[in-house]
Amino acid sequence: MATPQTGAGDPQRSLELLWREFGPQHSKPGPKPKLTVDRIIEAAIAVADREGSCFGMRSVAAELDVGAMTIYRYVPGKRELIDLMVDRLSRIGDDAPELAQIHWREALNLFAEGTWQVYVQHPWLLEINQKRPVLGPDSLHGYDFVLGAFEGHDLPDREINLIITALMNIVTGTARQYLLRDSDDEGPETGEAEWWAHQATYLERAITSGRYKHILRFTDDQAWDLTGHDAMRYGVDRFLDGLAPRMEASLKEE
Numbered sequence: 001m002a003t004p005q006t007g008a009g010d011p012q013r014s015l016e017l018l019w020r021e022f023g024p025q026h027s028k029p030g031p032k033p034k035l036t037v038d039r040i041i042e043a044a045i046a047v048a049d050r051e052g053s054c055f056g057m058r059s060v061a062a063e064l065d066v067g068a069m070t071i072y073r074y075v076p077g078k079r080e081l082i083d084l085m086v087d088r089l090s091r092i093g094d095d096a097p098e099l100a101q102i103h104w105r106e107a108l109n110l111f112a113e114g115t116w117q118v119y120v121q122h123p124w125l126l127e128i129n130q131k132r133p134v135l136g137p138d139s140l141h142g143y144d145f146v147l148g149a150f151e152g153h154d155l156p157d158r159e160i161n162l163i164i165t166a167l168m169n170i171v172t173g174t175a176r177q178y179l180l181r182d183s184d185d186e187g188p189e190t191g192e193a194e195w196w197a198h199q200a201t202y203l204e205r206a207i208t209s210g211r212y213k214h215i216l217r218f219t220d221d222q223a224w225d226l227t228g229h230d231a232m233r234y235g236v237d238r239f240l241d242g243l244a245p246r247m248e249a250s251l252k253e254e
Contacts, residue, residue, distance in 0.1 A: 004053045006086050007132030009079030017080060018087055018136030035064065037074050041084050045122065048085065052181060053127040057081075086128060087136035089118055092145045099148030104247050105240055107149035112171050112236045116229065119175040126176050153250040163243065170235040178228025 007014075017037055043063040047055045057078055061068045075081050096114075099107035119126060133139065143164075150160050182188060188195065207215055 003127060003129050004078070004082050005129035005132065006083050007134045009083065010076060011134070013076050014080045014083040014134050015136075017075065017084055018134065021137070033074075035066065035070065035074055037084070039064065040071055040074055040081070041088050044081055044085050045088065048124045049122055052183075053082075053124040082128065083134040083136070086125065086130065087134065087138045089122055089125060090136075090139035090142040092138075092142055096145065099145065100151035104149050104153065105244070108146075108167060108240060109236065111146045111149065112167060112232070115168065115171045116175065116232055119172070119179050123175075123179045123181050126172070126180050152252050153247060154252050155246075155250045167236065167239065170239055171232055174228060174232040174235060178231065 020037065040060065044055070044060045047059045047063050051059060057071055058068045060081075061071055064071070075084070097110070099110070102110075146164055147160065150163075155163075190198070206212060210216065
């Protein structure tokens with residue numbers, strides 16, 4: 001099944017829906033509509049959390065207990081709905097700190113951890129091709145939010161964008177390796193534990209053969225006991241270590 005992506009639908013309709021609060025507000029006489037765009041987005045996210053990114057619009061309709069065609073009165077189709085869902089999950093909580101008020105390293109750590117938690121809660125996001133992002137109010141606010149980490153630093157705009165992109169690549173790349181769910185239609189026939197149990201006999205023979213001398217030197221039983229969060233944290237920490245001299249040198253004089 002094809003991988004869903006952002007920016008694949010009608011750009012005008014996606015943007016009109018994303019920025020609907022900035023457009024003219026029309027009030028119509030009569031009873032209030034049964035649905036709202038916000039309710040549809042929330043229902044679609046709940047369905048995707050269960051079914052993955054290849055969910056169908058009928059599942060969203062069932063989640064809302066409405067007819068399958070009702071949703072199309074509000075959203076043109078799944079492609080535009082994907083744009084709305086991705087934007088919504090970029091929303092910054094009301095309790096988020098002002099990054100400009102804390103040390104740059106703590107700020108970027110908060111951003112990395114927050115991004116990781118979004119992937120943990122909504123791993124289907126990792127299945128979405130976002131090469132062509134559709135910038136709505138929440139995703140734009142999210143980017144504006146992380147830019148606060150660079151307040152008080154004299155860095156070129158392009159370099160700031162490169163830093164944020166590199167940090168996102170570490171978090172997202174690690175999340176893809178550890179958090180992507182198995183495909184329903186072409187997933188593995190065995191569970192994780194059984195798969196490694198099958199490999200164990202072959203790996204033991206291979207290592208004791210002496211052919212893989214560097215692996216043979218490993219003596220720590222915990223060397224392979226790594227979680228996705230461990231791997232993400234190591235990559236982020238080392239990246240921030242390397243970034244530190246540049247950030248400290250770029251501090252503006254008060």
